[in-house]
Amino acid sequence: MIRVAGVLLAIAFYIYSIIDVLRSPKSQTRTLPKYVWLIIVIVLPILGGLFWLVLGKVWPAGGMNRKKSGPGAPDDDPKFLRKLDDDVWVDKMRKRREQNP
Numbered sequence: 001m002i003r004v005a006g007v008l009l010a011i012a013f014y015i016y017s018i019i020d021v022l023r024s025p026k027s028q029t030r031t032l033p034k035y036v037w038l039i040i041v042i043v044l045p046i047l048g049g050l051f052w053l054v055l056g057k058v059w060p061a062g063g064m065n066r067k068k069s070g071p072g073a074p075d076d077d078p079k080f081l082r083k084l085d086d087d088v089w090v091d092k093m094r095k096r097r098e099q100n101p
Contacts, residue, residue, distance in 0.1 A: 014041075030058055
């Protein structure tokens with residue numbers, strides 16, 4: 001059972017390494033061109049993946065935490081809040097016009 005888990009883990013790491021090399025932008029690779037890293041990862045399944053992670057991949061300065069590119073929720077979005085205010089104002093003016101013919 002432990003052998004099967006080890007083999008599955010090795011296969012998962014192999015697939016992860018290939019996908020990670022493919023998804024990395026060319027500007028985010030070190031020491032070798034991206035296509036060479038892909039060949040290394042494919043030819044040397046476990047070692048190639050380890051080499052890629054240690055020598056080839058550029059890690060973010062702050063670790064694995066990446067900043068969100070936009071607001072996390074609607075109430076954090078200034079455009080959404082502005083639209084809500086505009087909708088409330090339009091409804092208020094409509095009611096005021098209906099009351100004063």
